[in-house]
Amino acid sequence: xxxxxxxxxxxxxxxxxxxxxxxxxxxxxxxxxxxxxxxxxxxxxxxxxxxxxxxxxxxxxxxxxxxxxxxxxxxxxxxxxxxxxxxxxxxxxxxxxxxxxxxxxxxxxxxxxxxxxxxxxxxxxxxxxxxxxxxxxxxxxxxxxxxxxxxxxxxxxxxxxxxxxxxxxxxxxxxxxxxxxxxxxxxxxxxxxxxxxxxxxxxxxxxxxxxxxxxxxxxxxxxxxxxxxxxxxxxxxxxxxxxxxxxxxxxxxxxxxxxxxxxxxxxxxxxxxxxxxxxxxxxxxxxxxxxxxxxxxxxxxxxxxxxxxxxxxxxxxxxxxxxxxxxxxxxxxxxxxxxxxxxxxxxxxxxxxxxxxxxxxxxxxxxxxxxxxxxxxxxxxxxxxxxxxxx
Amino acid sequence: xxxxxxxxxxxxxxxxxxxxxxxxxxxxxxxxxxxxxxxxxxxxxxxxxxxxxxxxxxxxxxxxxxxxxxxxxxxxxxxxxxxxxxxxxxxxx
Ligand code: SF4
Numbered sequence: 001x002x003x004x005x006x007x008x009x010x011x012x013x014x015x016x017x018x019x020x021x022x023x024x025x026x027x028x029x030x031x032x033x034x035x036x037x038x039x040x041x042x043x044x045x046x047x048x049x050x051x052x053x054x055x056x057x058x059x060x061x062x063x064x065x066x067x068x069x070x071x072x073x074x075x076x077x078x079x080x081x082x083x084x085x086x087x088x089x090x091x092x093x094x095x096x097x098x099x100x101x102x103x104x105x106x107x108x109x110x111x112x113x114x115x116x117x118x119x120x121x122x123x124x125x126x127x128x129x130x131x132x133x134x135x136x137x138x139x140x141x142x143x144x145x146x147x148x149x150x151x152x153x154x155x156x157x158x159x160x161x162x163x164x165x166x167x168x169x170x171x172x173x174x175x176x177x178x179x180x181x182x183x184x185x186x187x188x189x190x191x192x193x194x195x196x197x198x199x200x201x202x203x204x205x206x207x208x209x210x211x212x213x214x215x216x217x218x219x220x221x222x223x224x225x226x227x228x229x230x231x232x233x234x235x236x237x238x239x240x241x242x243x244x245x246x247x248x249x250x251x252x253x254x255x256x257x258x259x260x261x262x263x264x265x266x267x268x269x270x271x272x273x274x275x276x277x278x279x280x281x282x283x284x285x286x287x288x289x290x291x292x293x294x295x296x297x298x299x300x301x302x303x304x305x306x307x308x309x310x311x312x313x314x315x316x317x318x319x320x321x322x323x324x325x326x327x328x329x330x331x332x333x334x335x336x337x338x339x340x341x342x343x344x345x346x347x348x349x350x351x352x353x354x355x356x357x358x359x360x361x362x363x364x365x366x367x368x369x370x371x372x373x374x375x376x377x378x379x380x381x382x383x384x385x386x387x388x389x390x391x
Numbered sequence: 392x393x394x395x396x397x398x399x400x401x402x403x404x405x406x407x408x409x410x411x412x413x414x415x416x417x418x419x420x421x422x423x424x425x426x427x428x429x430x431x432x433x434x435x436x437x438x439x440x441x442x443x444x445x446x447x448x449x450x451x452x453x454x455x456x457x458x459x460x461x462x463x464x465x466x467x468x469x470x471x472x473x474x475x476x477x478x479x480x481x482x483x484x
Binding site for chain 2: 138169272
């Protein structure tokens with residue numbers, strides 16, 4: 001995606017957002033003055049604090065703008081399992097590869113192509129002749145199926161609540177006979193709930209784009225447990241605003257869910273999207289790579305949509321390929337990737353002996369180095385540049 | 392994966408789809424999650440994720456963000472100059 005974008009500013013007269021001439025705005029400049037002031041404020045009320053965010057896009061913002069280096073030392077921002085690509089289990093990738101090695105065309109997002117399953121990635125399978133394609137949207141996958149009615153097309157649908165509604169909308173609109181969905185979708189609140197128990201953390205920055213869909217209510221149980229929570233957007237100033245709001249709550253001795261991203265997130269979420277999700281999917285226990293099974297943290301297709309469930313519908317025809325993958329995986333020596341510890345806020349990439357050496361975005365040894373939202377990827381990409389931008 | 396990009400609705404293509412301008416790049420975006428591609432969305436800002444608009448970006452709430460930012464930064468309304476360049480909804484990429 002391009003770096004250029006339409007910018008808005010509040011009109012001095014009415015205060016409503018108006019479009020600005022893009023050429024006047026140096027891109028990615030942020031609001032230096034405001035960010036400086038926010039940092040001063042944060043510095044003045046700083047206290048020993050471990051804040052966890054659970055969104056890969058937040059990690060990106062924090063790494064990109066070098067926020068860790070400008071925040072007061074007492075405030076530590078750690079990363080939770082916020083990268084859907086990183087938590088997709090090897091077993092699901094294996095099934096996708098087995099499907100592609102059989103007679104189906106497997107279609108998915110770019111990030112997903114390079115994540116290693118138990119013996120290799122979808123991209124490796126493609127190099128070996130399997131039918132794997134990359135798309136930007138599930139609609140592109142449906143279009144592929146429409147073009148080739150004789151070809152089974154399987155969309156490998158991974159993601160959190162931000163991505164799931166698109167899959168629901170597609171199935172509700174109706175899909176061609178030869179189209180099915182391999183579902184590996186996750187719900188974030190149960191995972192955050194687990195971390196609240198397991199990891200040393202004082203407060204949470206909730207994922208803004210997940211909240212766009214599910215609203216702010218699902219994060220309330222965290223507040224009841226005593227954790228201040230803020231829903232934040234993805235600019236440097238959004239994250240700084242979030243931290244300020246958390247400090248305010250702590251100062252008041254309060255624990256609630258503040259909405260620091262009201263221009264996008266409504267407290268009730270996106271009701272249309274939620275209804276569609278409910279019609280198509282139901283909650284189930286789900287495996288998170290590196291974390292294990294988390295109760296009610298998955299979204300699987302309801303019985304009415306069984307016909308579109310690739311894992312069930314094609315079970316027989318990919319069984320042989322899957323068996324071969326599993327056989328091959330048995331003998332392999334496991335690489336010592338510490339993604340699991342990183343995803344649960346227990347370690348930083350710098351603790352991994354492969355970081356930046358054997359493992360780089362070009363030669364990823366684990367899922368956290370593949371995705372643009374992975375902690376290792378962002379540390380590699382931006383730490384080297386010292387974190388650009390303001391704040 | 393959860394990266395989403397704001398854009399402005401420029402044209403309605405059919406009942407599901409609208410053309411959205413995202414920083415000079417025009418794309419057909421599915422509007423089903425906002426209740427379909429209706430004329431009422433023309434000119435509005437939306438947040439786009441994997442080809443679907445997932446939320447309308449609210450102008451009034453843009454002001455609310457600004458109010459919160461100013462409040463937390465300890466700046467009062469009079470001190471407005473630094474906000475001339477408030478990029479309310481920049482690319483979240
Ligand atoms: S640097 Fe590579 S091997 Fe190490 S934890 Fe990150 S992804 Fe895994």
